[in-house]
């Protein structure tokens with residue numbers, strides 16, 4: 389592949405022999421600028437850390453939401469109480 393040849397078959401992350409082509413930024417950008425030669429271990433580490441980080445962020449947000457829920461309940465009830473009164477005024 390031309391990307392491997394361009395990068396002299398050297399992994400752009402660790403310098404080992406590259407056998408795969410990686411998207412620098414994940415997505416649908418298949419331009420040469422967004423592609424780099426990469427070795428299999430780095431590629432595996434990169435894709436697993438990308439997926440893992442996203443999943444960890446989601447989990448942290450979820451846990452934060454669950455933790456915050458009891459604190460927010462009084463505020464939410466207040467907001468829900470106020471809303472029908474507003475509607476009745478109309």
Ligand SMILES: [Zn+2]
Nearest residue numbers: 399402427430
């Ligand atoms: Zn590597």
